[in-house]
Amino acid sequence: MIRSLLVRNIWDENQVLRQILGICSLLAVTNLVRNSLVMGLGLIFAVGLSSLTISYLRNYIPHRIRMIVQTLIIAAWVILFDLIIKAHLPEISRALGPYVGLIITNCIIMGRAEAFAQKNPPLASLLDGIFAGLGYMLVLVIIAVIRETMGFGTILGFNVNFLGLETWTIMVMPPAAFFLIGVLIWIVNIIMARQAAAGGGERG
Amino acid sequence: MNDSYGYTIVFMLVLSAVFTTVLAVTQGAYLPVISENERNVERKAILKVLNIEPGPSASSVFEERVVPAAVGDWDAYLAYDDGGHPLGYAFPLNGQGLWGSIRGFIGISPGFDRLLGLEFVEQNETPGLGGRIDEAWFKNQFQGLELRAGEDIAYGSGLDAITGATSSSQAVLSLLNAAIAELLPLKEVVGS
Numbered sequence: 001m002i003r004s005l006l007v008r009n010i011w012d013e014n015q016v017l018r019q020i021l022g023i024c025s026l027l028a029v030t031n032l033v034r035n036s037l038v039m040g041l042g043l044i045f046a047v048g049l050s051s052l053t054i055s056y057l058r059n060y061i062p063h064r065i066r067m068i069v070q071t072l073i074i075a076a077w078v079i080l081f082d083l084i085i086k087a088h089l090p091e092i093s094r095a096l097g098p099y100v101g102l103i104i105t106n107c108i109i110m111g112r113a114e115a116f117a118q119k120n121p122p123l124a125s126l127l128d129g130i131f132a133g134l135g136y137m138l139v140l141v142i143i144a145v146i147r148e149t150m151g152f153g154t155i156l157g158f159n160v161n162f163l164g165l166e167t168w169t170i171m172v173m174p175p176a177a178f179f180l181i182g183v184l185i186w187i188v189n190i191i192m193a194r195q196a197a198a199g200g201g202e203r204g
Numbered sequence: 205m206n207d208s209y210g211y212t213i214v215f216m217l218v219l220s221a222v223f224t225t226v227l228a229v230t231q232g233a234y235l236p237v238i239s240e241n242e243r244n245v246e247r248k249a250i251l252k253v254l255n256i257e258p259g260p261s262a263s264s265v266f267e268e269r270v271v272p273a274a275v276g277d278w279d280a281y282l283a284y285d286d287g288g289h290p291l292g293y294a295f296p297l298n299g300q301g302l303w304g305s306i307r308g309f310i311g312i313s314p315g316f317d318r319l320l321g322l323e324f325v326e327q328n329e330t331p332g333l334g335g336r337i338d339e340a341w342f343k344n345q346f347q348g349l350e351l352r353a354g355e356d357i358a359y360g361s362g363l364d365a366i367t368g369a370t371s372s373s374q375a376v377l378s379l380l381n382a383a384i385a386e387l388l389p390l391k392e393v394v395g396s
Binding site: 031032035061062064068069072076079083086087090097151152172173 | 219
Protein backbone atom coordinates (compact mmCIF):
# COMPACT_ATOMS: atom_id res chain seq x y z
CA MET A 1 0.00 0.00 0.00
CA ILE A 2 2.78 2.40 0.95
CA ARG A 3 4.58 1.73 -2.31
CA SER A 4 1.53 2.30 -4.46
CA LEU A 5 0.68 5.50 -2.57
CA LEU A 6 4.23 6.72 -3.08
CA VAL A 7 4.39 5.93 -6.77
CA ARG A 8 0.97 7.40 -7.37
CA ASN A 9 1.65 10.68 -5.58
CA ILE A 10 5.14 11.24 -6.91
CA TRP A 11 4.75 10.04 -10.47
CA ASP A 12 1.39 8.80 -11.80
CA GLU A 13 -0.69 11.57 -10.27
CA ASN A 14 1.94 14.10 -9.27
CA GLN A 15 0.06 17.09 -7.86
CA VAL A 16 1.95 19.62 -9.93
CA LEU A 17 2.81 17.74 -13.11
CA ARG A 18 -0.40 15.73 -13.54
CA GLN A 19 -3.04 17.57 -11.54
CA ILE A 20 -1.64 21.06 -12.22
CA LEU A 21 -2.20 22.13 -8.60
CA GLY A 22 -0.03 24.36 -6.44
CA ILE A 23 1.19 26.33 -9.44
CA CYS A 24 0.84 29.75 -7.77
CA SER A 25 3.31 28.99 -5.00
CA LEU A 26 5.57 27.28 -7.51
CA LEU A 27 5.83 30.50 -9.52
CA ALA A 28 6.57 32.50 -6.39
CA VAL A 29 9.19 30.54 -4.50
CA THR A 30 11.19 28.60 -7.07
CA ASN A 31 13.79 31.25 -7.82
CA LEU A 32 15.81 30.04 -4.83
CA VAL A 33 16.42 26.40 -3.91
CA ARG A 34 16.42 27.14 -0.18
CA ASN A 35 12.98 28.79 -0.22
CA SER A 36 11.65 25.89 -2.29
CA LEU A 37 12.93 23.36 0.23
CA VAL A 38 11.40 25.12 3.22
CA MET A 39 8.14 25.71 1.35
CA GLY A 40 8.07 22.01 0.45
CA LEU A 41 8.70 20.97 4.05
CA GLY A 42 5.99 23.32 5.29
CA LEU A 43 3.55 21.86 2.80
CA ILE A 44 4.44 18.27 3.71
CA PHE A 45 3.81 19.12 7.38
CA ALA A 46 0.55 20.92 6.68
CA VAL A 47 -0.93 18.49 4.17
CA GLY A 48 0.07 15.40 6.16
CA LEU A 49 -1.42 16.59 9.44
CA SER A 50 -4.50 18.13 7.82
CA SER A 51 -5.25 14.89 6.01
CA LEU A 52 -4.73 12.96 9.24
CA THR A 53 -7.10 15.21 11.21
CA ILE A 54 -9.74 15.28 8.49
CA SER A 55 -9.58 11.51 8.16
CA TYR A 56 -10.11 11.06 11.91
CA LEU A 57 -13.13 13.36 11.77
CA ARG A 58 -14.43 12.14 8.40
CA ASN A 59 -17.41 10.26 9.80
CA TYR A 60 -18.53 13.22 11.93
CA ILE A 61 -18.14 16.08 9.47
CA PRO A 62 -21.55 17.13 8.08
CA HIS A 63 -21.36 16.70 4.32
CA ARG A 64 -22.69 20.15 3.44
CA ILE A 65 -20.05 22.08 5.37
CA ARG A 66 -17.11 19.74 4.83
CA MET A 67 -15.10 22.27 2.82
CA ILE A 68 -15.38 24.94 5.50
CA VAL A 69 -14.29 22.36 8.06
CA GLN A 70 -11.34 21.34 5.88
CA THR A 71 -10.26 24.96 5.51
CA LEU A 72 -10.51 25.50 9.26
CA ILE A 73 -8.35 22.47 10.01
CA ILE A 74 -5.79 23.37 7.34
CA ALA A 75 -5.58 26.96 8.60
CA ALA A 76 -5.10 25.79 12.19
CA TRP A 77 -2.18 23.52 11.29
CA VAL A 78 -0.51 26.16 9.12
CA ILE A 79 -0.79 28.80 11.86
CA LEU A 80 0.68 26.30 14.30
CA PHE A 81 3.58 25.62 11.92
CA ASP A 82 4.10 29.37 11.54
CA LEU A 83 4.20 29.85 15.34
CA ILE A 84 6.64 26.98 15.84
CA ILE A 85 9.16 28.21 13.29
CA LYS A 86 8.76 31.80 14.52
CA ALA A 87 9.70 30.67 18.02
CA HIS A 88 12.34 28.05 17.28
CA LEU A 89 13.74 28.97 13.85
CA PRO A 90 13.41 32.77 13.68
CA GLU A 91 15.97 33.10 10.86
CA ILE A 92 14.09 30.75 8.54
CA SER A 93 10.81 32.34 9.52
CA ARG A 94 12.16 35.73 8.49
CA ALA A 95 13.44 34.38 5.18
CA LEU A 96 10.06 32.86 4.33
CA GLY A 97 8.08 35.90 5.37
CA PRO A 98 4.53 35.81 4.03
CA TYR A 99 4.90 32.47 2.23
CA VAL A 100 4.07 30.36 5.28
CA GLY A 101 0.60 31.86 5.62
CA LEU A 102 0.06 31.24 1.93
CA ILE A 103 0.35 27.48 2.47
CA ILE A 104 -3.27 27.67 3.68
CA THR A 105 -4.42 28.52 0.18
CA ASN A 106 -2.37 25.81 -1.51
CA CYS A 107 -4.87 23.81 -3.53
CA ILE A 108 -2.98 20.57 -2.97
CA ILE A 109 -4.00 20.39 0.70
CA MET A 110 -7.69 20.77 0.00
CA GLY A 111 -7.32 18.49 -3.03
CA ARG A 112 -5.97 15.68 -0.86
CA ALA A 113 -8.60 16.35 1.80
CA GLU A 114 -11.44 16.07 -0.72
CA ALA A 115 -10.01 13.32 -2.88
CA PHE A 116 -8.47 11.08 -0.25
CA ALA A 117 -8.71 11.93 3.46
CA GLN A 118 -12.48 12.31 3.31
CA LYS A 119 -12.85 8.62 2.35
CA ASN A 120 -9.81 6.81 3.75
CA PRO A 121 -8.48 5.74 7.17
CA PRO A 122 -6.13 8.07 9.11
CA LEU A 123 -2.77 6.36 8.58
CA ALA A 124 -3.26 6.02 4.82
CA SER A 125 -4.37 9.67 4.69
CA LEU A 126 -1.30 10.83 6.59
CA LEU A 127 0.99 8.94 4.19
CA ASP A 128 -0.99 10.13 1.16
CA GLY A 129 -0.58 13.73 2.36
CA ILE A 130 3.13 13.38 3.05
CA PHE A 131 3.78 11.75 -0.34
CA ALA A 132 1.70 14.35 -2.16
CA GLY A 133 3.79 17.04 -0.43
CA LEU A 134 6.95 15.17 -1.39
CA GLY A 135 5.90 15.07 -5.04
CA TYR A 136 5.28 18.82 -4.88
CA MET A 137 8.62 19.51 -3.22
CA LEU A 138 10.44 17.42 -5.82
CA VAL A 139 9.03 19.46 -8.72
CA LEU A 140 9.72 22.70 -6.84
CA VAL A 141 13.36 21.76 -6.32
CA ILE A 142 13.87 20.68 -9.94
CA ILE A 143 12.52 24.03 -11.19
CA ALA A 144 14.42 25.94 -8.50
CA VAL A 145 17.76 24.33 -9.37
CA ILE A 146 17.33 25.39 -13.01
CA ARG A 147 16.14 28.90 -12.12
CA GLU A 148 18.73 29.60 -9.44
CA THR A 149 21.57 28.28 -11.60
CA MET A 150 20.60 30.34 -14.63
CA GLY A 151 19.27 33.38 -12.79
CA PHE A 152 21.87 33.83 -10.06
CA GLY A 153 24.64 31.40 -10.99
CA THR A 154 24.31 29.78 -7.59
CA ILE A 155 22.78 26.71 -5.95
CA LEU A 156 21.68 27.07 -2.32
CA GLY A 157 23.67 30.30 -2.35
CA PHE A 158 26.95 28.64 -3.43
CA ASN A 159 28.50 29.95 -6.58
CA VAL A 160 28.35 27.45 -9.47
CA ASN A 161 28.91 29.96 -12.27
CA PHE A 162 32.51 28.89 -12.81
CA LEU A 163 32.70 30.25 -16.36
CA GLY A 164 31.49 33.68 -15.33
CA LEU A 165 28.52 33.55 -17.72
CA GLU A 166 25.93 36.29 -17.81
CA THR A 167 22.93 35.41 -15.59
CA TRP A 168 19.39 35.66 -16.95
CA THR A 169 17.21 38.11 -15.05
CA ILE A 170 14.11 36.51 -16.62
CA MET A 171 14.90 33.29 -14.71
CA VAL A 172 14.49 35.16 -11.42
CA MET A 173 11.09 36.49 -12.43
CA PRO A 174 7.89 34.42 -12.13
CA PRO A 175 7.33 33.96 -15.90
CA ALA A 176 10.41 31.73 -16.10
CA ALA A 177 8.67 29.22 -13.86
CA PHE A 178 5.77 29.19 -16.30
CA PHE A 179 8.03 28.29 -19.23
CA LEU A 180 9.94 25.69 -17.25
CA ILE A 181 6.88 24.00 -15.73
CA GLY A 182 5.32 23.90 -19.18
CA VAL A 183 8.36 22.16 -20.64
CA LEU A 184 8.54 19.76 -17.68
CA ILE A 185 4.87 18.81 -18.01
CA TRP A 186 5.41 18.30 -21.73
CA ILE A 187 8.36 15.95 -21.14
CA VAL A 188 6.48 13.98 -18.49
CA ASN A 189 3.48 13.67 -20.82
CA ILE A 190 5.68 12.25 -23.58
CA ILE A 191 7.24 9.71 -21.18
CA MET A 192 3.82 8.71 -19.86
CA ALA A 193 2.41 8.29 -23.37
CA ARG A 194 5.37 6.08 -24.29
CA GLN A 195 4.94 4.01 -21.13
CA ALA A 196 1.27 3.55 -21.83
CA ALA A 197 1.95 2.56 -25.44
CA ALA A 198 4.74 0.14 -24.56
CA GLY A 199 3.38 -1.50 -21.44
CA GLY A 200 -0.30 -1.21 -22.23
CA GLY A 201 -0.82 0.60 -18.92
CA GLU A 202 1.42 -1.64 -16.81
CA ARG A 203 0.62 0.34 -13.67
CA GLY A 204 -3.08 0.15 -14.22
CA MET B 205 -23.76 10.99 8.70
CA ASN B 206 -26.04 13.49 10.37
CA ASP B 207 -26.91 16.47 8.21
CA SER B 208 -29.48 18.28 10.38
CA TYR B 209 -29.04 22.02 10.96
CA GLY B 210 -28.68 21.60 14.71
CA TYR B 211 -25.89 19.05 14.38
CA THR B 212 -24.11 21.11 11.72
CA ILE B 213 -24.12 24.24 13.86
CA VAL B 214 -23.04 22.46 17.04
CA PHE B 215 -20.29 20.61 15.16
CA MET B 216 -18.90 23.82 13.69
CA LEU B 217 -19.04 25.64 17.03
CA VAL B 218 -17.29 22.82 18.88
CA LEU B 219 -14.64 22.40 16.20
CA SER B 220 -13.95 26.15 16.04
CA ALA B 221 -13.75 26.34 19.82
CA VAL B 222 -11.30 23.44 20.02
CA PHE B 223 -8.96 24.75 17.32
CA THR B 224 -9.14 28.34 18.52
CA THR B 225 -8.28 27.23 22.04
CA VAL B 226 -5.32 25.16 20.86
CA LEU B 227 -3.98 28.05 18.77
CA ALA B 228 -4.59 30.64 21.49
CA VAL B 229 -2.82 28.55 24.12
CA THR B 230 0.13 27.86 21.79
CA GLN B 231 0.42 31.50 20.84
CA GLY B 232 0.21 32.53 24.49
CA ALA B 233 2.95 30.07 25.40
CA TYR B 234 5.20 31.20 22.56
CA LEU B 235 4.53 34.92 22.84
CA PRO B 236 7.47 35.72 25.14
CA VAL B 237 9.87 33.69 22.98
CA ILE B 238 8.63 35.24 19.76
CA SER B 239 8.72 38.83 21.01
CA GLU B 240 12.19 38.25 22.48
CA ASN B 241 13.28 36.93 19.06
CA GLU B 242 11.86 40.05 17.44
CA ARG B 243 13.57 42.36 19.95
CA ASN B 244 16.83 40.56 19.28
CA VAL B 245 16.48 41.13 15.56
CA GLU B 246 16.09 44.86 16.31
CA ARG B 247 19.02 44.90 18.72
CA LYS B 248 21.24 43.17 16.18
CA ALA B 249 20.19 45.65 13.49
CA ILE B 250 20.92 48.61 15.79
CA LEU B 251 24.35 47.23 16.71
CA LYS B 252 25.15 46.54 13.08
CA VAL B 253 24.29 50.02 11.82
CA LEU B 254 26.58 51.38 14.52
CA ASN B 255 29.31 48.97 13.34
CA ILE B 256 29.41 47.06 16.63
CA GLU B 257 29.86 43.29 16.37
CA PRO B 258 26.74 41.73 17.99
CA GLY B 259 28.60 38.51 18.85
CA PRO B 260 26.75 35.48 20.20
CA SER B 261 24.63 37.44 22.68
CA ALA B 262 23.28 40.55 21.03
CA SER B 263 21.21 41.49 24.07
CA SER B 264 24.15 41.71 26.51
CA VAL B 265 26.32 43.66 24.05
CA PHE B 266 23.36 45.93 23.48
CA GLU B 267 22.88 46.54 27.22
CA GLU B 268 26.57 47.36 27.56
CA ARG B 269 27.06 49.74 24.68
CA VAL B 270 23.76 51.30 23.69
CA VAL B 271 21.38 53.69 25.47
CA PRO B 272 18.07 55.01 24.23
CA ALA B 273 18.25 58.71 23.39
CA ALA B 274 15.47 61.00 22.24
CA VAL B 275 16.62 63.31 19.44
CA GLY B 276 13.89 65.79 18.53
CA ASP B 277 10.81 63.65 18.02
CA TRP B 278 12.86 60.57 17.15
CA ASP B 279 13.37 57.55 19.38
CA ALA B 280 17.04 57.09 18.68
CA TYR B 281 19.77 54.97 20.19
CA LEU B 282 23.20 56.26 21.15
CA ALA B 283 26.24 53.97 21.32
CA TYR B 284 29.56 54.56 23.07
CA ASP B 285 32.95 53.00 22.43
CA ASP B 286 35.16 51.54 25.19
CA GLY B 287 36.53 54.96 26.09
CA GLY B 288 33.06 56.43 26.57
CA HIS B 289 33.16 58.49 23.38
CA PRO B 290 29.98 58.48 21.30
CA LEU B 291 30.17 56.16 18.28
CA GLY B 292 26.99 57.30 16.61
CA TYR B 293 23.22 57.36 16.61
CA ALA B 294 20.82 54.75 15.30
CA PHE B 295 17.51 56.03 13.98
CA PRO B 296 14.50 53.96 12.97
CA LEU B 297 13.67 53.89 9.26
CA ASN B 298 10.02 53.19 8.40
CA GLY B 299 8.04 53.41 5.20
CA GLN B 300 6.63 51.77 2.13
CA GLY B 301 8.59 49.49 -0.14
CA LEU B 302 7.21 48.19 -3.42
CA TRP B 303 5.02 45.46 -1.89
CA GLY B 304 4.78 46.26 1.78
CA SER B 305 6.23 48.17 4.64
CA ILE B 306 9.96 48.33 5.20
CA ARG B 307 11.32 48.73 8.73
CA GLY B 308 14.92 49.14 9.62
CA PHE B 309 17.59 51.35 11.17
CA ILE B 310 20.22 53.73 9.93
CA GLY B 311 23.39 54.64 11.77
CA ILE B 312 24.64 58.23 11.68
CA SER B 313 27.97 59.54 12.97
CA PRO B 314 27.95 61.74 16.12
CA GLY B 315 28.63 64.82 13.98
CA PHE B 316 25.70 63.98 11.64
CA ASP B 317 28.00 64.06 8.64
CA ARG B 318 28.36 60.42 7.69
CA LEU B 319 26.09 57.42 7.25
CA LEU B 320 27.43 54.54 9.36
CA GLY B 321 25.18 51.78 8.15
CA LEU B 322 21.79 50.55 7.02
CA GLU B 323 19.92 47.45 8.21
CA PHE B 324 16.43 46.08 7.69
CA VAL B 325 14.29 44.48 10.36
CA GLU B 326 11.30 43.80 8.17
CA GLN B 327 10.75 43.91 4.43
CA ASN B 328 8.31 42.17 2.11
CA GLU B 329 10.00 42.68 -1.25
CA THR B 330 10.05 39.86 -3.82
CA PRO B 331 12.55 37.24 -2.65
CA GLY B 332 15.43 37.02 -5.08
CA LEU B 333 14.64 40.42 -6.61
CA GLY B 334 13.68 43.34 -4.38
CA GLY B 335 14.38 41.11 -1.40
CA ARG B 336 18.05 41.50 -2.22
CA ILE B 337 18.00 44.92 -0.54
CA ASP B 338 18.69 42.83 2.56
CA GLU B 339 21.91 41.40 1.10
CA ALA B 340 25.19 42.57 2.61
CA TRP B 341 26.74 43.88 -0.64
CA PHE B 342 23.81 46.22 -1.14
CA LYS B 343 23.62 47.51 2.44
CA ASN B 344 27.37 47.89 2.79
CA GLN B 345 27.44 50.36 -0.10
CA PHE B 346 25.78 52.89 2.17
CA GLN B 347 28.45 52.71 4.84
CA GLY B 348 30.48 55.87 5.09
CA LEU B 349 28.45 57.95 2.63
CA GLU B 350 28.84 61.66 3.35
CA LEU B 351 25.71 63.56 4.31
CA ARG B 352 25.21 67.14 3.23
CA ALA B 353 22.17 69.28 3.90
CA GLY B 354 19.97 69.71 0.82
CA GLU B 355 21.78 67.01 -1.11
CA ASP B 356 20.03 63.70 -1.73
CA ILE B 357 21.83 60.42 -1.99
CA ALA B 358 21.46 58.98 -5.50
CA TYR B 359 22.46 55.82 -7.34
CA GLY B 360 25.41 56.29 -9.61
CA SER B 361 29.12 55.99 -9.10
CA GLY B 362 29.92 53.83 -6.12
CA LEU B 363 26.28 53.14 -5.32
CA ASP B 364 24.48 50.47 -7.35
CA ALA B 365 20.75 49.77 -7.50
CA ILE B 366 19.67 46.14 -7.84
CA THR B 367 19.22 44.80 -11.38
CA GLY B 368 15.60 43.77 -11.95
CA ALA B 369 14.46 45.50 -8.77
CA THR B 370 14.48 49.16 -9.65
CA SER B 371 11.35 50.01 -7.67
CA SER B 372 12.55 48.40 -4.46
CA SER B 373 15.95 50.05 -4.83
CA GLN B 374 14.27 53.42 -5.33
CA ALA B 375 11.95 52.84 -2.37
CA VAL B 376 14.93 52.29 -0.07
CA LEU B 377 16.61 55.40 -1.40
CA SER B 378 13.59 57.63 -0.91
CA LEU B 379 13.06 56.33 2.64
CA LEU B 380 16.66 57.08 3.36
CA ASN B 381 16.62 60.54 1.83
CA ALA B 382 13.39 61.46 3.59
CA ALA B 383 14.82 60.39 6.95
CA ILE B 384 18.10 62.19 6.39
CA ALA B 385 16.37 65.38 5.31
CA GLU B 386 14.48 65.37 8.59
CA LEU B 387 17.47 64.35 10.68
CA LEU B 388 20.17 66.71 9.48
CA PRO B 389 18.54 69.86 10.95
CA LEU B 390 18.55 68.09 14.34
CA LYS B 391 22.33 68.35 14.40
CA GLU B 392 21.96 71.51 16.52
CA VAL B 393 19.72 69.70 19.02
CA VAL B 394 22.37 67.04 19.51
CA GLY B 395 25.22 69.50 19.68
CA SER B 396 23.76 71.30 22.65
